[in-house]
Amino acid sequence: MVKINSCVFISGKGTNLRELIKSSREYNFPITIKLIISNNEKAKGLVLAKKFSIPFKIVNFKKHLYETKVLNEMRKRNISLICLAGFMKILPKSFLKKFKGKIINIHPSLLPKYKGTKTFERMLKNDEKTAGCSVHFVNEKLDSGKIILKKRFDISSNETIETLKARTQKYEYRAFSEAVTKLYLND
Ligand code: GRF
Numbered sequence: 792m793v794k795i796n797s798c799v800f801i802s803g804k805g806t807n808l809r810e811l812i813k814s815s816r817e818y819n820f821p822i823t824i825k826l827i828i829s830n831n832e833k834a835k836g837l838v839l840a841k842k843f844s845i846p847f848k849i850v851n852f853k854k855h856l857y858e859t860k861v862l863n864e865m866r867k868r869n870i871s872l873i874c875l876a877g878f879m880k881i882l883p884k885s886f887l888k889k890f891k892g893k894i895i896n897i898h899p900s901l902l903p904k905y906k907g908t909k910t911f912e913r914m915l916k917n918d919e920k921t922a923g924c925s926v927h928f929v930n931e932k933l934d935s936g937k938i939i940l941k942k943r944f945d946i947s948s949n950e951t952i953e954t955l956k957a958r959t960q961k962y963e964y965r966a967f968s969e970a971v972t973k974l975y976l977n978d
Contacts, residue, residue: 795975796821798870800878801829805836805958807876807897807967813845814968823826825868828861830880852880862889875929876967884931894929895974897967899959901941902927905961906934914946918972921944922955924963926970939970 794815799808808827814820827847840847843943850857865873875896887894900910902925914922923943928936938962942962946955 792819792821793809794946795821795872796825796869797822797872797874797878798826798828798865798868798872799824801827801836801876802831802879803834803836805834805839805878807963808836809839810877810964811874811967811971812839814971815874816939820877820968820972821881822872823969826864828864830878834845836877845854856881858886861886869901870943872971873968874971881928881933886933887929892928895939895970896929896934897963897970898927899933899956899963901925901943902934902938911952911959915950915955920946922959924959926966939973942966 795814799811813823814826824845827836827845829837829847830847837847839845839847845975846868848861850861853865864905871893873890873894875894878896882894889891893898893899896908898910900906900914900922900977901921905913915920923942925938925941927934942960942965
């Protein structure tokens with residue numbers, strides 16, 4: 792099948808990236824990963840880029856003209872989907888405009904609840920009974936774009952921040968790939 796060229800943005804561990812790479816190597820998965828962008832040269836996820844021979848760029852998002860650099864790299868590879876997988880920077884409005892409807896993000900809560908950071912801490916503090924993750928389109932407002940899909944599960948009585956994070960991530964791995972499939976195959 793002809794696959795959509797995509798780019799994954801990361802900042803850290805890259806476990807969601809790892810799962811996306813796995814999926815992308817399946818014949819029926821609609822996207823291929825042509826580029827990985829990291830704002831952090833120490834991001835562990837970059838090891839995966841090397842392991843799977845995926846081109847990667849480390850970009851200093853504070854530097855003048857960084858946006859042009861990213862755009863050029865994307866154009867070269869004809870990228871039409873951007874997956875934010877643990878990417879901890881806010882993308883500028885001008886960039887979002889150029890890729891309107893083509894940037895998706897994974898967030899570790901059942902949006903619209905718990906946007907932003909420290910999601911697990913806040914959930915436990917509020918004695919939430921249900922947790923989960925959401926894959927959504929990215930717009931100018933933090934964690935607020937249209938939701939593509941969510942996965943939910945029950946929080947257990949002895950849950951800690953660590954267990955909640957680990958459990959959420961397991962759901963994220965399936966959610967991200969399912970969301971991508973939903974975008975291109977179930978229209
Ligand atoms: C994920 O839990 C995601 O929800 C959040 O950042 C985390 C990234 O983890 N946005 P990883 O880098 O994919 O391991």
